[in-house]
Amino acid sequence: MNHFLYISLKHLFGARKTFFGYIVTAISIGGIFIGVAALIVVLSVMNGFQKDVKDRIVDVNSHIIVLKYFNEPIKEYREIMDSLKNFKDIVSMTPFIYSKGLIQFENFTNGVIIRGFSIDDSVTYSIMKRHLKFGRFPENENEILIGLDLAEELRAHTFDNVKIATPFGSTETFGSLIPKITEFTISGIFDAGMYQYNSELVYIPLSKASSIFGLSGKVTGIEIRIKDIYQASKVAKIIEKKLGYPYRTNNWIELNASLFTALALEKKIMFLLLLLVIIVAAFNIVTTLIMVVMEKTTQIGVLKTLGLSEKDILKVYIYQGLIINILGTLLGLIVGLFLCFLLSKYKFIDLPGGVYLLEKLPVNVQWLDIILVLILTNIVSLISTLYPAFKAAKMDPVKAIRYE
Amino acid sequence: MNSIYRVENLKKSFSIKNERIDVLKGISFDIEEGKITFILGPSGAGKSTLLHILGTLDTPTDGKIFFKNVDLFSLNDREKSKFRNQKIGFIFQSHYLLNEFLAYENVMLPHLFLTSNFQQAKSRSFEILNSLSLKDRAYHKPNELSGGEQQRIAIARALINDPDLILADEPTGNLDSKNSENVMEIFRKINLEKNKTIIIITHNEELIGYGDRVIKLIDGQIYNL
Numbered sequence: 001m002n003h004f005l006y007i008s009l010k011h012l013f014g015a016r017k018t019f020f021g022y023i024v025t026a027i028s029i030g031g032i033f034i035g036v037a038a039l040i041v042v043l044s045v046m047n048g049f050q051k052d053v054k055d056r057i058v059d060v061n062s063h064i065i066v067l068k069y070f071n072e073p074i075k076e077y078r079e080i081m082d083s084l085k086n087f088k089d090i091v092s093m094t095p096f097i098y099s100k101g102l103i104q105f106e107n108f109t110n111g112v113i114i115r116g117f118s119i120d121d122s123v124t125y126s127i128m129k130r131h132l133k134f135g136r137f138p139e140n141e142n143e144i145l146i147g148l149d150l151a152e153e154l155r156a157h158t159f160d161n162v163k164i165a166t167p168f169g170s171t172e173t174f175g176s177l178i179p180k181i182t183e184f185t186i187s188g189i190f191d192a193g194m195y196q197y198n199s200e201l202v203y204i205p206l207s208k209a210s211s212i213f214g215l216s217g218k219v220t221g222i223e224i225r226i227k228d229i230y231q232a233s234k235v236a237k238i239i240e241k242k243l244g245y246p247y248r249t250n251n252w253i254e255l256n257a258s259l260f261t262a263l264a265l266e267k268k269i270m271f272l273l274l275l276l277v278i279i280v281a282a283f284n285i286v287t288t289l290i291m292v293v294m295e296k297t298t299q300i301g302v303l304k305t306l307g308l309s310e311k312d313i314l315k316v317y318i319y320q321g322l323i324i325n326i327l328g329t330l331l332g333l334i335v336g337l338f339l340c341f342l343l344s345k346y347k348f349i350d351l352p353g354g355v356y357l358l359e360k361l362p363v364n365v366q367w368l369d370i371i372l373v374l375i376l377t378n379i380v381s382l383i384s385t386l387y388p389a390f391k392a393a394k395m396d397p398v399k400a401i402r403y404e
Numbered sequence: 405m406n407s408i409y410r411v412e413n414l415k416k417s418f419s420i421k422n423e424r425i426d427v428l429k430g431i432s433f434d435i436e437e438g439k440i441t442f443i444l445g446p447s448g449a450g451k452s453t454l455l456h457i458l459g460t461l462d463t464p465t466d467g468k469i470f471f472k473n474v475d476l477f478s479l480n481d482r483e484k485s486k487f488r489n490q491k492i493g494f495i496f497q498s499h500y501l502l503n504e505f506l507a508y509e510n511v512m513l514p515h516l517f518l519t520s521n522f523q524q525a526k527s528r529s530f531e532i533l534n535s536l537s538l539k540d541r542a543y544h545k546p547n548e549l550s551g552g553e554q555q556r557i558a559i560a561r562a563l564i565n566d567p568d569l570i571l572a573d574e575p576t577g578n579l580d581s582k583n584s585e586n587v588m589e590i591f592r593k594i595n596l597e598k599n600k601t602i603i604i605i606t607h608n609e610e611l612i613g614y615g616d617r618v619i620k621l622i623d624g625q626i627y628n629l
Contacts, residue, residue, distance in 0.1 A: 003516045014504025302500045305461060306561070307489020307517045309482045397461045401496065402452075 004312065007303070008319035011292055021291055025324065028288040031281030032328025033335065036377055039274045040336030043369045045343070046267040048362030050260065053194070057256055059127060060192045060201075062223030064236045064251045065096075066243065073218035080222060080243060089226045089235045092123040095219040097209040102165040102179070103146070103202060105154040112150065112202045114164065116209025116219070123225060128190060128203065134158050135188030141208040143187035147198035151189045160186050164202070166212050182212050278377050281328065282384035285321050289388035292320060293395075300392050301400025314393040321385025322378075329377055333370070340365050408569060408601050409435035409458065414467035416453050416624075427453045429624040430467065437568075440595050440602045442612050445621035451605040452573055454621065458603065459492055459571045460484040472568075489517055493562025493570045497577035499554040501546035501561075508533060508542035511560045518565055525564075532560040536590065552583035559590055570594070570602040576611065588614045 012025060068074055077095045084090060097116030102109055117124050119138055129137060133148055135158035144164075146156070156162060165179040184204070192198055210217055226235050232251035240249045253260075293300070300313060308316070340363045343349065349361035416428040427450040435441050445451050456462035458469065460476055469476045471491070479487065488494075493514075501510045512522075512529035519525060533539050536556050546554055555575065562570055570591070576584035592614055594600050604615065612618050620627045 003520055003522075006516075006522075010502075010504040298500065299502050299504075302502060303513075304485070305459070305488060305494045305500075306514045307485050307565075309485035311482065312485070312517075398456045401461075401500065 002319075004315045004319050005323075007316050008323055011296055011299070011316070012320050012323055021295060024284075024288045024291055028281070028284040028324045029328040029331065031284040032278065032325055032377065032381065033331040035274065035277035035281045036329050036332025036373060037336035037339065038277060039271070039373045040333065040365075040370060041339050041343075041363075042270050042274055043267065043373070044336075044340045044363045044365045045361055046263070046270060047366050047369065048344070048364035050263045050267070051364045052362040053259065053263070054256075056192060056194045056197070058229050058252050060131070060194070060197050061252060061255075062094075062096075063226045063229050063232045064224040064239065064249055065221045066224065066239065066247055066249055067221040069246045069248055071220065072246075073215050074221060075218045077219050077222055080247070083242070084224070084239060087235075087239070089228070089231065089238075091225045091227055092121070093222055093224050094118050094121040094124055095206060096221060096223050097204075097206060097213060097215065098220040099166065099209075099213050101167075101202075103150070103154065103162055104165065105156040105160060105162045108154045108156075110150060110153055111200075112146075112164075113200045114166070114202050114204055114209060116204050116206045116213075118206045128188075131190040131192050132188050133191040135186065138187045138203070138205055141205040142184055143205070144184040145188045145190050145203035146186055147201050148189055148191045149195060149199035150202070151186070153199065156186055158186050158189060162186060164204075164212070180212055182208070184208075275376065275380075278380050282380045285324050285381055285384045286388060288324060289317055289321055289385060290391070293317065293388050293392045296392075297395065297400045300395050301397040304395075304397040305401070310393040313395070314389045317389030317392045318382070318385050321381055321389065325378060325381035329374060332377075333374070337365065337370075406437045407434040408437040408472060410468075410470040410473075411435075411458075412468045412470075414454075414457065414469065415465045416450070416457060416462070417465045427624050428457075428464070431621075431624070431626045432467075433619060433626060435601065435603060436617065437601050438595070438599045439616040440591060440604065440614060442615040442618045443603065443605045443621055444607065444609060444612065444618050445627075446607055449621045450624045451607075451621055455571055455573050455603070455605050459494060460487060489514055490565055491568050493559075493565070493567040495555070495558050495562050495570060495572040495575045497574035499546070499551075499558040499578075501554055501557055503546055505546075506542065507538070507544050507546065507549065507557050510546065510557060511564055514561060515564045528564055529560070532564050533557075536560050551579055552586060555579060555583065555587055556590070559587070563594065566598075568601060570600055572602065572604045574606055575604065576606070576608065584611070 066080060074080070081093045084093060095118060099114050101112055101114045103112045125137060128145060138144060151157070154162065161183055163181050163183050165181050167179050192201070206219070210219070224239070226232060229252065232253050236249040236251040240247065303313065343361055344363040347360040351361060411434070412432050413430045414428050414432070415426070415430050418425045418427060443451050443454060453462065457464050460479070463477060471487070476484070476487070505513070508526065508529045511532060512525035515525040515528050516522065530539065530542060533542050536559065538553065538556055538560060541549055541553055541557070546557070549557065572591070576587050579587060588611060591602050591604070595602055604611070
């Protein structure tokens with residue numbers, strides 16, 4: 001063991017003049033511990049939130065959509081799909097219709113987003129099957145899927161008949177529009193894991209959607225799933241270039257940019273706020289070390305008479321600050337990671353889905369964040385040790401001995 | 405005569421509330437190697453200040469001190485620390501043992517600073533403790549020892565690096581006559597057997613019989629040699 005470390009350990013945990021000295025040391029370690037643990041848990045939850053939201057977005061939605069400029073319906077969607085089928089990045093393609101309507105069950109109504117989808121598409125089938133909570137996948141064009149929260153609002157169950165009102169294709173009578181009302185059977189209720197989707201989305205077979213919106217076989221666009229979701233912008237650009245005007249693309253990153261920017265900003269702000277906890281804890285280190293320096297004035301003088309230089313004394317006190325920091329950081333790291341493990345394994349914190357998009361507190365530990373927390377904590381702690389260490393180093397040994 | 409110290413026109417002043425106090429008023433003397441020298445004087449004569457300056461714990465206002473022809477105050481902090489660690493053993497009136505450390509740990513500290521070798525420092529510490537009949541006190545804390553034992557542990561600590569010189573500031577000040585006698589016998593023994601130079605500061609004239617030479621310091625000046 002390094003002899004500076006040896007003296008540091010003795011000074012910090014050896015005989016102290018008062019019990020209060022030990023308490024102050026414990027508070028210093030506790031401060032760093034709480035700061036580090038809180039940072040790890042909060043950053044992991046923020047990461048988890050970001051990841052879960054992203055996973056659910058890219059799960060229910062496609063990665064890239066092909067639309068026409070100004071969103072005019074596309075008639076030639078089969079040709080477009082044919083022209084893209086040799087793209088090696090593309091996993092699947094399916095046409096879709098996207099519009100708004102009103103759903104009614106008995107006395108309950110709700111505004112909904114209607115998505116027309118191809119019931120023959122295997123990828124859509126497997127995704128919806130995974131999210132299906134009750135009932136089954138639609139088997140004919142009069143059957144639909146609705147979200148769990150929407151079903152709850154409508155008080156509707158599987159195989160209940162609901163009416164969907166759409167403004168398109170309706171007959172004009174005496175100068176006013178009469179909405180077109182179509183009756184459907186709820187074949188299944190899905191849980192996409194996100195309140196927004198569960199409360200708004202209604203899946204209708206493509207052919208039926210085309211007819212109720214008066215599209216005569218046209219579609220809103222083509223949904224594309226790709227191998228690497230993070231390449232969505234790049235692949236979308238290639239597709240756009242290939243198809244040329246009047247087609248354009250959107251991808252999941254672009255469509256949710258504001259959400260992800262907000263989440264990233266939130267994470268940064270939380271990081272800065274919690275860093276304040278570490279800075280407060282660093283003040284505790286300053287207090288502890290000043291107390292140790294005051295208590296050990298004579299010892300510092302004696303150590304100088306025995307041959308320690310100013311630089312050596314500086315090292316002894318920096319080591320003491322680092323010991324406090326390392327103990328606090330280690331405790332914080334262990335407890336923080338353990339809390340993250342408990343949160344991710346037992347998911348014991350429920351979130352109000354309507355407010356937070358997700359219903360369980362998600363956790364995703366990212367080692368880069370942990371390393372950043374550890375580095376910053378060490379830098380802050382190191383800075384906090386400098387003043388007391390410098391005071392100790394500069395202590396006049398004669399005064400230190402004389403005042404005993 | 406072979407001088408270990410050469411002190412030339414040494415002055416030390418303090419300023420307290422704008423008042424200048426001259427503690428050492430330009431003293432010059434030599435200390436012979438291998439001898440026991442007493443610096444005698446009443447309280448406030450500047451004895452401790454002189455010892456602190458000789459031990460490089462304090463700096464003079466003016467004048468020069470040569471240790472074996474090396475100007476001590478031309479050294480930087482690290483060199484002075486090395487000098488204190490290797491060339492000098494300090495003994496004070498209060499033993500200044502560190503309470504966090506056991507007796508043998510207190511003794512081994514200077515050697516640990518020199519070698520950074522725990523095992524070597526520990527075995528050297530036990531060697532010295534044994535030579536001073538203190539081996540059975542090795543695992544005691546300083547506050548578990550008697551005054552005489554504490555001072556002997558402090559002597560062991562001063563001797564561990566085999567220094568050229570022992571600087572002792574009222575080493576028997578807190579001891580009864582029997583323990584004082586013991587301590588002085590130890591000094592005489594190490595002086596005779598190991599040819600160590602010993603400078604003892606005291607106001608107790610009864611002790612000077614143990615010395616080879618007496619320097620009298622009164623009011624910051626060497627009064628009589």
